[in-house]
Amino acid sequence: MTDRLVDPDPSAAPNMADVVAEPLWQVRLRLFWQGLRSGWSSFAESRIGLVGLGVIVLFGIMAMIQPILIGTVWEPAIYDPVLGYDAVVVEKTIVPDNEVTDPATQIDLFSARLLDPLLQVGDTLVVTVQPAPPSRQHLLGTDPLGRDVLSQLMFSTRAAFMLGIVAALVTVFIATTVGAVSAFFGGAVDTLFMRLADLIILVPFLPILIVLSALIDFQLFHLALLIGVLGGFGGTAIILKSQALSVSVKPFIDAARIAGGGHLHVIFRHIIPNVLPLSFLYMMFSVTDAISAEATLSFLGLLNIDMSWGIMIHQAWDQGYLLDPNRWWLMVPAGMSVTLLAGSFFLVGRAMDEIINPRLRRR
Amino acid sequence: MLKYIGRRTLQNVLIFIVFLSATFFLLQAQPGDISQQFLANPKITPEVREQFREQLGLGGTVGEQYLTYMGNFFTGNLGISFSEYPREVSDILAERLPRTLALFLFATLLSFGLGFQSGKFLAWRRGSKTEPVVTTVGVFFQTVFYPWFALMMIWAFAFGLGWFPIGKFLTVEKWLDAPPGVEANGVFNRMLITALIVLVGVAAVEVVGRRAGDRRRGKRITWAGRILLVGGLWIWWATVWSEQAPYALDIAWHLVLPTVTLALIGFGATMLLTRASMLETLKEDFILTARAKGVPDKVIRDKHAARNALLPVTTSLVLSLAFLIGGGVVTETVFSWPGMGATLLSAALQEDIPLTIGAFAFIAVLALIAHLIIDIVYMYLDPRIRV
Amino acid sequence: MNETAIERNGGVQSGRPILEVDGLVMHYRTKAGDVSAVEEVTFALGRGEALGLVGESGCGKTSVAMTLIRLLPDNAIIKEGSVVLDGLNVAELTDGEMRKHRWADISMVFQGAMNAWNPVYKVGDQIMEALEQHFPDMSEAEGRVRIAELFELVGLSPAMMDRYPHEFSGGMRQRAVIAMALSCNPKVIIADEPTTALDVIVQDQILKELRKIQEELGMSIIYISHDVAVIAEVSDRIGVMYAGRLVELGATDEVFPRPRHPYTYLLLSSTPSVVGPRRRLAPLEGEPPNLLAPPTGCRFQPRCPFAAEICASQDPPSQELAPGHHVACWHWEQVPELGRLEA
Ligand SMILES: Nc1ncnc2c1ncn2[C@@H]1O[C@H](COP(=O)(O)OP(=O)(O)OP(=O)(O)O)[C@@H](O)[C@H]1O
Numbered sequence A: 001m002t003d004r005l006v007d008p009d010p011s012a013a014p015n016m017a018d019v020v021a022e023p024l025w026q027v028r029l030r031l032f033w034q035g036l037r038s039g040w041s042s043f044a045e046s047r048i049g050l051v052g053l054g055v056i057v058l059f060g061i062m063a064m065i066q067p068i069l070i071g072t073v074w075e076p077a078i079y080d081p082v083l084g085y086d087a088v089v090v091e092k093t094i095v096p097d098n099e100v101t102d103p104a105t106q107i108d109l110f111s112a113r114l115l116d117p118l119l120q121v122g123d124t125l126v127v128t129v130q131p132a133p134p135s136r137q138h139l140l141g142t143d144p145l146g147r148d149v150l151s152q153l154m155f156s157t158r159a160a161f162m163l164g165i166v167a168a169l170v171t172v173f174i175a176t177t178v179g180a181v182s183a184f185f186g187g188a189v190d191t192l193f194m195r196l197a198d199l200i201i202l203v204p205f206l207p208i209l210i211v212l213s214a215l216i217d218f219q220l221f222h223l224a225l226l227i228g229v230l231g232g233f234g235g236t237a238i239i240l241k242s243q244a245l246s247v248s249v250k251p252f253i254d255a256a257r258i259a260g261g262g263h264l265h266v267i268f269r270h271i272i273p274n275v276l277p278l279s280f281l282y283m284m285f286s287v288t289d290a291i292s293a294e295a296t297l298s299f300l301g302l303l304n305i306d307m308s309w310g311i312m313i314h315q316a317w318d319q320g321y322l323l324d325p326n327r328w329w330l331m332v333p334a335g336m337s338v339t340l341l342a343g344s345f346f347l348v349g350r351a352m353d354e355i356i357n358p359r360l361r362r363r
Numbered sequence B: 001m002l003k004y005i006g007r008r009t010l011q012n013v014l015i016f017i018v019f020l021s022a023t024f025f026l027l028q029a030q031p032g033d034i035s036q037q038f039l040a041n042p043k044i045t046p047e048v049r050e051q052f053r054e055q056l057g058l059g060g061t062v063g064e065q066y067l068t069y070m071g072n073f074f075t076g077n078l079g080i081s082f083s084e085y086p087r088e089v090s091d092i093l094a095e096r097l098p099r100t101l102a103l104f105l106f107a108t109l110l111s112f113g114l115g116f117q118s119g120k121f122l123a124w125r126r127g128s129k130t131e132p133v134v135t136t137v138g139v140f141f142q143t144v145f146y147p148w149f150a151l152m153m154i155w156a157f158a159f160g161l162g163w164f165p166i167g168k169f170l171t172v173e174k175w176l177d178a179p180p181g182v183e184a185n186g187v188f189n190r191m192l193i194t195a196l197i198v199l200v201g202v203a204a205v206e207v208v209g210r211r212a213g214d215r216r217r218g219k220r221i222t223w224a225g226r227i228l229l230v231g232g233l234w235i236w237w238a239t240v241w242s243e244q245a246p247y248a249l250d251i252a253w254h255l256v257l258p259t260v261t262l263a264l265i266g267f268g269a270t271m272l273l274t275r276a277s278m279l280e281t282l283k284e285d286f287i288l289t290a291r292a293k294g295v296p297d298k299v300i301r302d303k304h305a306a307r308n309a310l311l312p313v314t315t316s317l318v319l320s321l322a323f324l325i326g327g328g329v330v331t332e333t334v335f336s337w338p339g340m341g342a343t344l345l346s347a348a349l350q351e352d353i354p355l356t357i358g359a360f361a362f363i364a365v366l367a368l369i370a371h372l373i374i375d376i377v378y379m380y381l382d383p384r385i386r387v
Numbered sequence C: 001m002n003e004t005a006i007e008r009n010g011g012v013q014s015g016r017p018i019l020e021v022d023g024l025v026m027h028y029r030t031k032a033g034d035v036s037a038v039e040e041v042t043f044a045l046g047r048g049e050a051l052g053l054v055g056e057s058g059c060g061k062t063s064v065a066m067t068l069i070r071l072l073p074d075n076a077i078i079k080e081g082s083v084v085l086d087g088l089n090v091a092e093l094t095d096g097e098m099r100k101h102r103w104a105d106i107s108m109v110f111q112g113a114m115n116a117w118n119p120v121y122k123v124g125d126q127i128m129e130a131l132e133q134h135f136p137d138m139s140e141a142e143g144r145v146r147i148a149e150l151f152e153l154v155g156l157s158p159a160m161m162d163r164y165p166h167e168f169s170g171g172m173r174q175r176a177v178i179a180m181a182l183s184c185n186p187k188v189i190i191a192d193e194p195t196t197a198l199d200v201i202v203q204d205q206i207l208k209e210l211r212k213i214q215e216e217l218g219m220s221i222i223y224i225s226h227d228v229a230v231i232a233e234v235s236d237r238i239g240v241m242y243a244g245r246l247v248e249l250g251a252t253d254e255v256f257p258r259p260r261h262p263y264t265y266l267l268l269s270s271t272p273s274v275v276g277p278r279r280r281l282a283p284l285e286g287e288p289p290n291l292l293a294p295p296t297g298c299r300f301q302p303r304c305p306f307a308a309e310i311c312a313s314q315d316p317p318s319q320e321l322a323p324g325h326h327v328a329c330w331h332w333e334q335v336p337e338l339g340r341l342e343a
């Protein structure tokens, strides 16, 4: 039986002694690797899942190369996402009032005379523009304060990843533990945690964060923790508990108990490993939630942080650039980024859902 | 049934008390006390502050303060707003509540109806070619960065196409020469009452029709009831409230875009879930039975499959409630719609604690009531848990 | 009700049969290839007759039934053959036409009828739905009277019609399903494993009642079961299916004591005494073939104790040994009497 596990080909099969000598962790590792491979091949069947993963990787690369670019090609004084400044200068021809056909190269006489009353129609004028449109130096233009939008975008990606992952890890750690513990012990412990989860589900999430931000000085890390805690004790705990419950009634759990496994041993060695795939799935959804929550809060101006996608949109909106289609680079890249990254984690989650949840698996 | 509703109400009241207590202790954890806010505002004199401390029982022990706080809350005494001094918090909230209620009600109904119907049709003609498109659209609405989406909606439909006003509650120029009896809140409350009458009326007529015994007679009763209801209200607006009608239209015009925008974020999730749930239901044996009985396809789709697919979708509405409320806050802010959400946000930004807590508490109450209503609707829909 | 005079003569009737199935071939298209679920099935069902179909799980019994009532999934294709129901070729009707005949002419008690009820509607209303569909002129009050009658017929209290399915026990649900199948006076009822999920006592009661009702009302019925004992109890004639084929067909009292197909023989010997003396139980070894790639020649040949070269190369034709007794086997003469096979 044992050698079957290893290799079906007798000529290549290691002899019994080798098999036994192979340390347990190696067997585990190999089994894990096999599981991962088969999981991957099912995942690769899902086109949306692959697209999602691709986008995530792309953003990951963006996040990583920004500090490298700052150190090499990008002058920090200009390209720093928060403190940088570049006065983009443009030459504009002065035309009579109301005859401006191309605002990128022309300026009307009235505006020009505000700068220098002696100017005439036909003169050229050198003006600094902020926000400046996309150019060679600034691929996505500059913001109203003369900072490079692309650099901001890339810098914010790192923050988004960090926030999303911290929040998701906290969520899943709490939810898995709570789920396993309440499934294993049942009774009062279960009731307590489940009522708490009901309560948290009912809490309007955003209003709570708004109230808290009025009371506390919110940093990104606090936010990640808070989102993680609320998520972990909330809906995710309920879902993971029902999964843990279906595991904890299986015979091998009883076997482990009879064999004298302590509570903790059974929970951590037997129940949690079986809940983990589902936990991992909900981690994806938690990342989505965390990224959107952060962006929304920064957009509303409630977070005390320097730069993020939400803040980029907040500033553009705050300074009245919303309704100017010529200034698209102020709002579109940041908004798209939030949507794309949050959506990608969601897509990956959905694709994993189809693998993990056999009920949804088709045919 | 009544017992169940009673129990749920009690539970919700308890949850609410827990909420309030939690906010109280958060406030306690703050340095200083809330009367120290807005020190720079010359209108709020030290006397006012003292009065305020008195009202909140800030002199006493923590226990006493807690009791005063809870007592004040349940007697409707929410204190005075700092940022809109000297208005009473309860007065501000009473003005804003109907606006949020309307936005929330219409958006929820619209998103649920739209999502459910499209999910139903998509499942029915389960072409695998449409699958990626449907998923993409559904996931887009579900995960799009909502504030940005709302801004884009304004940009496209209000600014670009000019179909709708760019945010706000009403067109000021139009209201300048309004007749003396016509005032924005009054008009709006009339509109909301009309909408509620229509909703409750249609549901009531439906139930009466069902109970009529004979199916055909029931159908006639239902239609007659609907026509009577809508016709009656129309005549009422055309005669008794004719002065208000054009102004009501102005507000309604301002309400359309925010409602649609808010509805769209809930739409994606509902559509995807309905579709999945419907596909699951179509595999059930009773669908086969219905087909064997010779029931037409359309009836099978609507009466058998969709009716059962509705159950999990309704349950999920509870979960999306919190999501929709969050969306409501953003919508009100982006569209400058002066409701509870916008009030909460601006109060929080200005650290106007009494108004923040008041607005938050009312939003929580709103959520709890919505939750209760969904529970009751679910009970009506699923005979297995009707008791 | 239309046919009051039923001539019964040892299970074989005179007059034109109510249902004639001729050379029916039905396949399921799947990604892995075609599943030949029904292959060359031919039989007739007389008026007022009860025909039993037996066979192991997966041999295509349900597929035959679904073809008769034309409720096949999208991937099913009827390749050949005809199904004539009271002079009407079912295979040629459009979906809309077929809908009118379903339930009114041919109704069905589904396998796993426990889940046949829509959980959100009252049981009576679900029967009413069938009545409304086929008797548009019937008023609601008349419909309720009819349902009350049906409930009494199947041994349920008429008051139950205003209850929801979850308030019924499994046996009650099954009875109600039978009431629903009877509601439009169908000419033919197909009962696909009508009692499998029930305990033996209830199963017995329901079968006896169904048999009684069928005889009283003069309907024709097709019983489907994998349980030979059930079939023996209720049917006039029996058809044995194996891997999509009807391998033996004949009067119950002819086939049971003296099966002519090796499969029938083994099936009967693996079942505790149905009729006749006690005998040794011989296990039926092996598994039914994968219908994606059925064996060449006779489909039973890989498991058959009498298999010879011809069995693997040529498909045995169906032969009529005695009037009404058909067998598809090259070596039917070698099949011994029940209980005589050694080792
Ligand atoms: N929709 C389908 N698509 C593909 N193959 C199918 C489909 N339905 C049934 N089959 C196959 O057709 C064969 C016959 O199935 P059928 O349900 O008719 O068997 P059965 O005799 O009724 O079995 P049971 O006693 O288990 O109900 C089986 O091999 C089954 O796998």
Ligand SMILES: [Mg+2]
Pocket: C061, C062, C063, C111, C192
């Ligand atoms: Mg079957």
